[in-house]
Amino acid sequence: MTHTTIKDDARRAAKVRRKAAKSAHPDAAVQAMAHFLTDVPVGPDDIVSGYRPIFSELDVTPLMLALHGRGIALCVPVILGANRPLVFRIWTPDTPMIEGAFGAQIPADTAEVEPTLLIAPMLAFDRALWRLGYGGGFYDRTIEGLRAKRPTRAIGYAYAEQEMDAVPIESTDQRLNGVLTPDGLISRVSV
Numbered sequence: 001m002t003h004t005t006i007k008d009d010a011r012r013a014a015k016v017r018r019k020a021a022k023s024a025h026p027d028a029a030v031q032a033m034a035h036f037l038t039d040v041p042v043g044p045d046d047i048v049s050g051y052r053p054i055f056s057e058l059d060v061t062p063l064m065l066a067l068h069g070r071g072i073a074l075c076v077p078v079i080l081g082a083n084r085p086l087v088f089r090i091w092t093p094d095t096p097m098i099e100g101a102f103g104a105q106i107p108a109d110t111a112e113v114e115p116t117l118l119i120a121p122m123l124a125f126d127r128a129l130w131r132l133g134y135g136g137g138f139y140d141r142t143i144e145g146l147r148a149k150r151p152t153r154a155i156g157y158a159y160a161e162q163e164m165d166a167v168p169i170e171s172t173d174q175r176l177n178g179v180l181t182p183d184g185l186i187s188r189v190s191v
Contacts, residue, residue, distance in 0.1 A: 006168045010132055011086045014123035014162060015056075021159035022056040028159060029059040031182035036063050037183040040155060040178070042117065047073045049088050049115035052097070052105040057121040058157050058182075068093060077138070083141040087112050116145060118154045120176065125156050129176040129188060130167035143174040153177045185188050
């Protein structure tokens with residue numbers, strides 16, 4: 001079995017688990033937000049990248065609204081094309097949005113910024129803080145580039161049921177600083 005086949009099989013199984021978790025936990029977004037605000041330090045100079053949820057991703061909207069209310073600068077990722085890193089555009093609750101790649105809502109026309117903290121959606125994660133994404137490599141490529149410039153934290157945002165024993169990894173994969181679930185923060189070091 002090839003590494004690609006192993007990852008594809010893991011993605012299929014993870015999609016089923018995530019969809020079931022979303023149905024089973026209607027209050028998950030609020031619970032995850034509460035843990036994030038308590039457990040993840042965010043300072044006035046931070047720029048936080050959230051995301052606009054698609055499919056059955058854990059909804060980060062309540063957290064983004066809470067951070068906005070605290071005066072934290074926010075942005076969301078924009079896919080410019082295959083094999084390219086993400087760019088990030090400023091987001092506020094009033095930002096006009098348009099449909100971007102994969103159906104995600106993106107700012108119609110706001111300035112680009114570089115986040116200091118990325119909140120990353122995913123299909124699965126493990127206790128070693130590896131993330132299984134959709135297969136495009138967008139977050140891995142982006143995290144690697146940002147970390148080459150300056151310290152950049154990446155926190156996965158997921159349902160607890162998205163945890164798997166071991167994410168199949170490749171040399172291009174980037175380890176997260178932590179994973180935030182509605183049950184709390186999983187981290188190996190201070191985030």
